[in-house]
Structures are given as C-alpha cells and as structure tokens.
Amino acid sequence: MEFLILPDRSPTLRRIAAALLLGSALAPATAQADSLREALASAYETNPSLQAARAQQRAADEEVPIQRAQGLPSISATANHIEFVKASPNSFTAPERRLLAGPDLTVPIYSGGAVRNGIKAAKERVSAGQADLRGTESAIFSQVVAGYMDVLRSEALVALSTNQVEVLTVNLQATNDRFEIGELTRTDVAQSQSRLALAQGDLRNAQANLISARENYIQLVGRAPSNLEAPPPLPGLPETVGEAVVAALDNNPDLIAAKERAKAAGFDSEVAGAGRLPTIGIFAGLDYTNYYGTLGGPISSDFRQSETTANAGAQITIPIFQGGLPAARQRQAYARESAALENVIATERDVIAQVRAAYSSWQAANAVIVSSEAAVSAAELSLEGVRAENSIGNRTILDVLNAEQELLSARAQLVTARRNAYVAGFSVLAAMGRAEARDLNLDTGVLYDPEVNARRVRGQLFDWQRDEEPAAQSTRTVDIPAPDAMIGPPVESDDVTTD
Numbered sequence: 001m002e003f004l005i006l007p008d009r010s011p012t013l014r015r016i017a018a019a020l021l022l023g024s025a026l027a028p029a030t031a032q033a034d035s036l037r038e039a040l041a042s043a044y045e046t047n048p049s050l051q052a053a054r055a056q057q058r059a060a061d062e063e064v065p066i067q068r069a070q071g072l073p074s075i076s077a078t079a080n081h082i083e084f085v086k087a088s089p090n091s092f093t094a095p096e097r098r099l100l101a102g103p104d105l106t107v108p109i110y111s112g113g114a115v116r117n118g119i120k121a122a123k124e125r126v127s128a129g130q131a132d133l134r135g136t137e138s139a140i141f142s143q144v145v146a147g148y149m150d151v152l153r154s155e156a157l158v159a160l161s162t163n164q165v166e167v168l169t170v171n172l173q174a175t176n177d178r179f180e181i182g183e184l185t186r187t188d189v190a191q192s193q194s195r196l197a198l199a200q201g202d203l204r205n206a207q208a209n210l211i212s213a214r215e216n217y218i219q220l221v222g223r224a225p226s227n228l229e230a231p232p233p234l235p236g237l238p239e240t241v242g243e244a245v246v247a248a249l250d251n252n253p254d255l256i257a258a259k260e261r262a263k264a265a266g267f268d269s270e271v272a273g274a275g276r277l278p279t280i281g282i283f284a285g286l287d288y289t290n291y292y293g294t295l296g297g298p299i300s301s302d303f304r305q306s307e308t309t310a311n312a313g314a315q316i317t318i319p320i321f322q323g324g325l326p327a328a329r330q331r332q333a334y335a336r337e338s339a340a341l342e343n344v345i346a347t348e349r350d351v352i353a354q355v356r357a358a359y360s361s362w363q364a365a366n367a368v369i370v371s372s373e374a375a376v377s378a379a380e381l382s383l384e385g386v387r388a389e390n391s392i393g394n395r396t397i398l399d400v401l402n403a404e405q406e407l408l409s410a411r412a413q414l415v416t417a418r419r420n421a422y423v424a425g426f427s428v429l430a431a432m433g434r435a436e437a438r439d440l441n442l443d444t445g446v447l448y449d450p451e452v453n454a455r456r457v458r459g460q461l462f463d464w465q466r467d468e469e470p471a472a473q474s475t476r477t478v479d480i481p482a483p484d485a486m487i488g489p490p491v492e493s494d495d496v497t498t499d
Helices: 010-017 036-046 048-060 063-069 114-182 186-221 239-252 253-276 299-301 327-389 397-431 450-458
Strands: 074-083 098-110 278-290 306-317
Touching: 010 186, 036 114, 036 186, 048 063, 048 114, 048 450, 063 114, 063 450, 074 253, 114 186, 114 278, 114 397, 114 450, 239 253, 239 397, 253 450, 299 306, 327 397
Parallel strands: none
Antiparallel strands: 074 098, 098 278, 278 306
C-alpha cells in the first residue's frame, strides 16, 4: 500500500494527505471521526430535499385511488326544507311547507375507457415518480460525496498552505540572518518577504474555501464535519465506458422515469378519446316527504301528509355534438405524448453524455494522480538538492523559493486530483443507477420503500381515512455553530502508517 511521503514535520498535513488516498488504511484520529458512510446515512435520514421528494411521491400515489374513485359507486344523501311563502291563487291544495330527504345511489357502468385508462396512466406516473425519487436520492448522495471530498481537499490545502507559511517564515529568518553577516543581499531578503506574503494570502484563501466547504457539508448532511476519515473504495466501477453506458441505459432513474411518463401520456390520449363515446350508469333513490299537515288546504284530511317513494333506473348518455371538444382534447393529448416520446430520446442522450463525460473525468483524474505523484517525488528531490546547493553558494534564494513553490503546487495538484477522481467515479456510478442507499449498504435500518405507501393507499375506500398531521422530518442547522478553518487535533506521526 502506497502513501504520499512528506518530508515536512507537520503531522496534520500528513494525516490529511493520507486521508485523501482513496482506499487507504488510516488509523482513526479520534473516536469522534466521521466516515463517508455515516455522512450519507445522515443525509438519507435528514436531508430536507430528499424528505420533500418522498412527500411529493406520496402525493403522486394518491392519483391512483382518485382515478379509481371515478368508476366506483357513489352514495349521497340530500335533505331540504321549503316554506312556500306565496302559493298560486288557483291552487287550493298547495302545501305551506315541505321536508324532502333521502339517499341516492349512482353506479357507473361504462365510461368509454376513460376510467380504466386514467388508472393505468396514474400507475405509470407513480412508477415514474418512484424513479424520480431514486434520481433525487442519487443526486443528493453525489452532492454529499462531493461535499465530503471538498472538506478533505480543503483541509489538505489549508495544511499545505500552513506548512508553506511555516517553511517560508523559517527561510525568511535564515535569509535575514545571512544578510546580517553579509552573505546575502537586500534583494534576497525582499524575495523571501514577497513569497511569504503571497503564501500568507494563499493561506487565507484556503481557509475561506475550507469554511465554505464545511458550510456546504452542514447544509447537505445536517451536522458539522468532524475529523473525516478516508472514503472507502468505490464499488463496481466499470472496466470500459461502453459497459458504463449499457448499464446506464438499463438502470438510470431519469431515463426510466421518462419512459414511464411516455407510457402514461399514451394512456392520457386514450382518456381524451373517450369523450366521444357513450356513458352508461344505473341509479337508485329513496325519498321521504313530509308536508307538516299543510297539503290540501281546507281538505287536508283527504291527503296523506307524509310519504316514502323509491326509484331505480339506467341512464345512457350519447354525445352528439360537443363543438369539437373531444377532438381538441385528443389532439392535445397526442401532442403531449409526442413531447414525452421525444423527451425519452433527449434523456437518453443526456444520460449517455453524462456517463461518457464522468468516465472521461475519472480516467483523466487517475492519470493526473500518477503524474502528480511523480511530480511530488521529483519536486521533493529537487528542493532537497537546491537547498544543499544554496548552502554552498551554487544556488540563489530565488532558486530555493521556486523549488518550494513547485513542490507546493505539485502537492496541491495531487490532492485535487484525488478528490476529482473519487467524485467523478461516484458520478459514473450515479449515472449507471448504482449510487443509491440500496447499493451503498448504509447503516440506516430499514430503507425507505415508496412502494409501501403506494400499496397502502390503493385499497383505501373510506372517505374519512386520514393520515397524521404533516410535520417536518428533516433536521435544522440553525443551532450548529458556524465552522472555522481550524484543522482538527493533530495526529502523532506514528498514527499514520506506511507500507
């Protein structure tokens, strides 16, 4: 197992550089250290965007029983009381008041396929929404991975900049000492002062970037980062870009959602066409009427003052002319179906482009890692040689400063390349549909299954069935202290092992 060997004596720098070696075996800095798996699990359970997407999916689940209800019997009861304030002068038996009450039953028999196809469309949209939820989960996990690696990278860059300031401070002191005894000139001192000032500015920028990275981590994960551990190796990365594309075309959630919506749009077209067809239904009613003894006027005793009646029948409605409404609705549905079909192709193109770009970035970052490791090794040897030659007068202070800057740049490039390789590799997995909680073996207990709610609501027929009052499930971050740019407690050099 290979580690980046740094000649400097900064244990913090060595710890963070080791943490950025993907798949490395790093002894935990403290018992409080956070892992990438823990960060993903926390986001899975508390991220508000993910919680909102789940709630939106539960809302989409309800469209199936809503569509099904249109084809089920309905029962209603009506009651009314009427006071006949002014009766006709030619009516001698009209009542003064009346109570009418009774239930009515309506049973749809045939609706031209509108209900059946509406249910099918709703089910397809539920499937599309579940795929969208997978995509949201994958996207948030990708953001968490990038945020996690950004914190590690920013900590490493702060450590590198801190180390550079320390080195240049020592260099400046040594330069001043040699200037005092006449070995060096005022120019050498000015060059050392300039490089130190630039390094101090770079350190401030690196610290600001670290605070920003930690804030982003808090936003995504819901808690502050604490001594982040090295991330585990990424599982299942493909050998070739072609393999990645094939897997993405089969499993990418965005593409699956687009295909499901295209199917739903096809059923919508059938629903629109049903507006031309007859509808058939049966009905039944029971009515109770009471005239309060006022029916019949002077001869009210000859009339019954209350009665109960019942009726039943069938009704067929045949559209004859609707002003072109059914045709317009179906043309509209066809246009939307065409748009959905085109969106499938557009999504497929986008997925292919994402996979290829992410795979290329992953390969490029891995190549940069190899070249950067060679650059760091060479820069270390170069700096050692330049310092030795400067001590005997064969090299100038500027040569030493340049060698130190080259080593810093090589180390920073290596740190960034390792971050980029991991993030790009995870992006490849996400595009392939393999970057969700079920794929990452998160320690979250029972995973959220959107199908559970979909099955639950499909069989609900009771009108007064209710869920619990809505309440936010995600955690707030208002009580988390603002992060600083401090690097956690240093680890002794013995805590970082190399093979």
